[in-house]
Amino acid sequence: MSSSPMYEEKQNTELNESSFHNTVKTMFDRADIQINGDRPWDIQLNHPGVPERALSKGNLGLGEAYMDGDWDCPHLDEFFCHLLDARLDKEVQPLRLVIHSLRARLLNLQTMKRAWQVGEQHYDLGNDFYAAMLDERMTYTCGYWKDAETLEQAQTNKLDLICRKLQLEPGMRVLDIGCGWGSFMSYAAEHYGVECVGVTISSEQAAWVKARYPDLPLDFRLMDYRDLEEKFDRIASVGMFEHVGRKNHRIFMEVAHRCLEDNGLFLLHTIGKNTRKSAPDPWIDKYIFPNGDLPSIGQLGDAADELFVVEDMHNFGADYDRTLMAWxxxxxxxxxxxxxxxxxxxxxxxxxxxxxxxxxxxxxxxQLWQWVLSKEGVSGGYQRVSE
Known part of the structure; x- marks a missing residue:
C-alpha cells in the first residue's frame, strides 16, 4: 500500500532537516563547536530550523534565529571567535548574500539622503540608553587599553593619544567629522586649549552635546560632511568612516583635503577589514548600522591617492574586543x-x-586603525607618538 502524500512530505522535511543539521555539524566540528554541547562556546538549539536558516541566509539567518530565541550560547563572543578562526563564514555564500554583495559594490548606499538613516535607526535610540552603556564622556569608539584597567581609563587614553598624534596646540581650530557625543572635542578643548567644530547626522547627539558643554569653545552642527567648506588647522574623524561607503571614500578624502590647512594633520580612526572584496555583513546592515561598509587598507590607499601622505598607521584592533566586552x-x-x-x-x-x-x-x-595624514608630507618627517 502506498504511503500518503502527507506522510511523504513529513519524511522529506525530516530528511532535509537532518541533512542541514549534519552539514552544519560537520562545519562546526572544524571550529571546535558542538551542537548542544556543554562548553561555554557550544551552541544550544531550541528549534530544529536553525541550521537551515544559517545555511540559507548566512549570518542574517543565524542572527534572526538568535533574536527569535531559536538558539542560545553561554558565551556568544567565544562562539564567534571559534567560528571566524575557522573561517566558516567564507563557506556559507547563499544566493541572497551574493545579491547583497553586488548591491553594496555597484550602488551608492550612502548618498546624502540615505546617510541620515543610521542616525535615526542607531544613534537616536536615546541618550539615556547610551549613557548607561558607555563611559562618562559617551565615547562610542574603541578604547586604548594600554596601562588601563577600566573603560573610563581606556577611553581617556584613546582621546589623549589622538590629541598627541595631531600635535594640538592652544588656539588651533579643529574639525571633528562625525563628532558623536563630543568626547574628542570636549577633551581636546579642555586639555589642549583648541576650538572645535563637529558635524553629526544624529539629532539626539547634537542636542545632548550642546546641553552638556555650554561653556567650551565647541560648535556642533547637524549636517552632512559633504557640505563642509571651511579651513581647519587639524581634522579628526573617529569612528565615522565606517558609514561613508566605498562609493564615497574619495569624496570624503577630498572634503578633508579642501578643509585642511596646507601644514595641517588629519587623523582617521576607523574599523577596517582584511580584504577589499568583502561585502557588509547583512545582519549588521539590517539591524544595527544600515548602509555601513568597512574599508580595507587598499580602499583607503586608493581614496587618499595624490591627496595625502600617510605619515603613520597604528592598528590596535585587539583593544576593541575588550571595549565591546565592557560595553x-x-x-x-x-x-x-x-x-x-x-x-x-x-x-x-x-x-x-x-x-x-x-x-x-x-x-x-x-581591525581598528588610526591613520595620520598630511597634505604634502611633514618637513623632516612625522615624529610618531610614543604609545
Missing part, C-alpha cells in the same frame, strides 16, 4: 531599566551585536 557588561547591568521600553527581542539583538563583534575582533577578522 556588554554595562548594557546587561542596565537592561532592567530599558526592558519594558525595548523588549526582549531588542535585548537579544543588542547582545548579539556586541558579542559577535567582540568575537570578530578577537579572531582578528576585523
Amino acid at each position: 556588554h557588561e554595562n548594557f546587561e547591568k542596565a537592561w532592567p531599566r530599558f526592558s519594558n521600553q525595548l523588549g526582549e527581542r531588542f535585548h537579544r539583538m543588542w547582545r548579539y551585536y556586541l558579542l559577535s563583534c567582540a568575537g570578530a575582533f578577537r579572531a582578528r577578522d576585523i
